Amino acid sequence: MDRLWAPWRMEYIHAPKSSSDSCVFCENSIEGNNEEKLVVFRGKTSYVMLNLYPYNNGHLLVAPFDHESEFDNLTDPVQMEMMKLVSLSIKVLKSAIQAQGVNFGANFGNVAGAGIEDHLHFHLVPRWNGDVNFMPIIGHTKVMMDGMLETRNRLADGFQKLHL
Numbered sequence: 472m473d474r475l476w477a478p479w480r481m482e483y484i485h486a487p488k489s490s491s492d493s494c495v496f497c498e499n500s501i502e503g504n505n506e507e508k509l510v511v512f513r514g515k516t517s518y519v520m521l522n523l524y525p526y527n528n529g530h531l532l533v534a535p536f537d538h539e540s541e542f543d544n545l546t547d548p549v550q551m552e553m554m555k556l557v558s559l560s561i562k563v564l565k566s567a568i569q570a571q572g573v574n575f576g577a578n579f580g581n582v583a584g585a586g587i588e589d590h591l592h593f594h595l596v597p598r599w600n601g602d603v604n605f606m607p608i609i610g611h612t613k614v615m616m617d618g619m620l621e622t623r624n625r626l627a628d629g630f631q632k633l634h635l
Contacts, residue, residue: 527598530594
C-alpha cells in the first residue's frame with residue numbers, strides 16, 4: 472500500500488475554525504480585496520482562489536458563489552461556468568507558473584475527505600517533474616517555491632492575459 476504523507480496539512484487541521492455561521496467560500500465570493508482573499512478570478516456565477524493550505528504552489532480552488540454542497544443542485548449555467556473555469560485554470564497554471572501537469576478533483580462529503588463539505592469546490596493542484604522529493608519524508612517539511620501573494624498575482628495576471 473502506498474501512502475501520501477502531507478504533514479504540513481496539520482496547520483490546517485489545528486487552525487481555529489470560524490463559527491458555523493460563516494463560510495470561507497461565501498466570504499471570499501463577496502467583491503473586494505481579491506489579493507487579501509487570494510482570489511485570482513471572478514466569473515458570473517463562480518470564482519477561482521488559491522488554497523490557503525496548499526499541497527503545492529498554485530493549488531487552486533474553483534467554487535460557486537452559491538452556498539451549495541451538492542454539484543447536481545447547481546443550475547446548468549453554474550455547473551458549466553465551473554467546468555469552464557477548471558479548463559481556464561489549467562491553461563493559466565501551465566502558462567503562468569509552467570505547471571507540467573495538474574491533479575484535478577473534488578471531495579463531496581466528509582466521508583469523501585471534504586474539509587469544507589457545506590460549500591462544494593474543485594481542487595486543481597499543479598505538478599512538475601520532480602516536485603515530490605525527499606523533504607516531506609525526511610524533514611517533515613514541504614518546500615513552497617513562491618509566496619502566496621506572489622503566486623496569486625502571477626495567476627491573476629495569467630487570467631487577465633486570457634482577455635476574460
